Amino acid sequence: MKPKAPVTEAAITLKNISVLYTSPTHANMSIKETAIRLLKGQYDGPRYFNALDQVSVTVAKGEAVAFIGPNGCGKSTLLKVVAGVIAPQNGEVITDGIIAPLIELGAGFDQELNGIDNIWMACRLIGASNELIRAKMDEIIDFAELGDFMYAPVKTYSSGMYMRLGFACSTIINPEILLIDEILAVGDARFQKKCLDRIHQIRGDGKTVVIVSHDRGIIESICSRAVFLWKGQLIYQGVPRLAFQIYEALAASPHLHDKPREVAEEVLRLDQLRREVPKAADGNTASFITYSGDVRQLDGTRVIDIACRVRLRKQLAQPMVVGFQVLRLDGGRVFGTNTKYQGILLEDQVERLRAPGEFSVRWQLDAQLLASGSYMIEFCVSNFEITEVFEYLSGACALQVINPTDRLNHDGNTVELTTQEFIFSSV
Amino acid sequence: MDAGHQRAIWSAGDMTAPNNQALRAFAFNAESKIAFWLSLVGLLVRKELKVRYKGSVLGYMWSMLNPLLYMLILAFVFSHVMRLKTENYTLFILTGILSWNLFFQGVVLGTASIVNNASLLKKVKVSTTIFTAASIGSCLVNFVLALVPFLIISLAKTGGVPLTVALVPLALVPYVVFVFGISLALASLNVLFRDIAHMLDPVLNIVFYATPIIYPIDTIPERYRPLLELNPIASFVALMRSLMYEGRLPSTILVLKVLVLAAFSLGMGLLIHQKTRDKFIYRL
DSSP, X not given: OOOOOOXXXXXXXXXXXXXXXXXXXXXTOOHHHHHHHHHHTOOOOOXXXXXXXXXXXXXXXXXXXXXXXXXXXXXXXXXXXXXXXXXOXXXXXXXXXXXXXXXXXXXXXXXXXXXXXXXXXXXXXXXOOHHXXXXXXXXXXXXHTOGGGGGSBGGGOOHHHHHHHHHHHHHHTOOSEEXXXXXXXXXXXXXXXXXXXXXXXXXXXXXXXXXXXXXXXXXXXXXXXXXXXXXXXXXXXXXXXXXXXXXXXXXXXXXXXXXHHHHHHHHHHHHHHHHSOSSOOXXXXXXXXXXXXXEEEETTEEEEEEEXXXXXXXXXXXXXXXXXEEEETTSOEEEEEEHXXXXXXXXXXXXXXXXXXXXXXXXXXXXXXSOSEEEEEEEEEXXXXXXXXXXXXXXXXXXXXXXXXXXSOOXXXXXXXXXXXXEEEEO | OTHHHHHHHHHHHHXXXXXXXXXXXXXXXXXXXXXXXXXXXXXXXXXXXXXXXXXXXXXXXHHHHHHHHHHHHHHHIIIIISOOOOTTHHHHHHHHHHHHHHHHHHHHHHHHHHHHTHHHHTTSOOOTHHHXXXXXXXXXXXXXXXXXXXXXXXXXXHSSOOGGGGGHHHHHHHHHHHHHHHHHHHHHHHHHOTHHHHHHHHHHHHHHHTSTTSSOGGGSOGGGHHHHHTOHHHHHHHHHHIIIIIOSOOOHHHHHHHHHHHHHHHHHHHHHHHHHHHHHHHHO
């Protein structure tokens, strides 16, 4: 049996997106200026710079992805491309689902109108019906907790109140795609918590979230993936922890600013080295062919399916040991197990794990035991004493857990592995 | 139009979201493109009017008072100072001003409409034509409100109202389309070159005096009259005036002329808008 790639539908597909901005020194030139430059022979046409250069990103339904990078790297531009507000000069944008009004600071609401009128306007513009808005209005007002300010012009709002209005308005009407541009940091701690809970709930409903933020804590608690942009180019997409490591490494070394890809490679290589077990993995005795970890729906209960396929090349005196562990994104270990620990129960099978061949190992565990959030899975195959590692796959795959019974708990509680089913077979 | 894209987004949405099908069904119901576009325009018109008269004591009354005050000044200057002899000059000038105002306000507000709504454009994907249409819509509301003092003055001065006034709504259709087309073109160009808004003031002043609004057409020497034929606004003012002031049906030629003008203006406006709209976001 071969572990299948999870079948996920894309909510957002961005293919080779390029956005050119006119250089600010040339933008908004008046007719007069253009004419004068033409007469003087100085007009060399508008000058451009690449705000986004051939960026391709796919976001699956139900996924939460962060765009990170320094100011001016193109994150907000990319978010606006997703929102359909900016039409890229090059590339293709495909979105599947109703997109909520972009939540961002400084723009978006009519300053003269009060909160209610602005909610009405923003929701109508994305196509929500009057009935829906009317039905949801109380909920939006409750969520925003603006009190009488709801009836005051938006120009009198503080930035925190502005954010409350934007967040309430965009999240309550049940959009399929939620886009948030660096705004969560503005709310006070309690409201920020409320927003994060709301985002977890939205994700639990299978909706897609894209966040632009500088807040590592928020991103690591919400997002399973981060897209790191540097000067309009996509440098890395993957585990948020690594994305931030690359970002920090790059930011700390100005002389390497023109070589972002090399820095990324180096960071990933170092990470790999750091995580490798001291004992050299030779990969000759046994190695992984495939591996996967996904959340599946089985009989209405969510099951985490962790599977791998190992090839053993040599005859061993003792059975080999195949194991996995689940880690939090910050590297903290949640739990793990291996065939030695469990295999004792199945002696006849264990005997077979000594002879050369291919083996499939599959664990199933109850996802409800894990707190909602993102995890990494690592696989390891070693000798019976676990003194010699044949192959070690760090950060092999990411695991996203959306636990409907545990929406509010995203503190990364460790849990005990209690339910397990142990199947393996040799070919 | 952009409304099509908007539509595409929510029809795609209709196919998904298995768990709240019921909610989805009533939330994003099958409004037609045009109905959706019109409903957004209606919403924005209400917003514009709300914002415009915010904090003013008289509110909507200003839509009626403004043309009246203007009429009083012009009527005084021209009939007593300049001694212009025209039958019922007060009514003549009021109908002229009302017709002119629809064009003037429409173009001024319409030209600024896209730039003024930059904040919304940066937030949701929406057709920019709705903002221009909403500006024209709010001017249309103004015009309708100003019909009230017109009816009163007409009754007071002539003891009645011409029956042809009933045809005014029909005449407004090509006029509004004409103003929308011009405004859409200017609004689009204004995003790229803000000079347009500045240029508008002197240009509209010239057009005002080049149009028979405060003076009757027969005060113009015969040989210059063909020039007036080149002024499209003159045709619309003549159309409105024939219904509101002269009380007779416009000539077939005039009707055909305004229809052609309206169609041409709309076509040109949509074309310029379509050619420039992708650049808007970079210039707002």
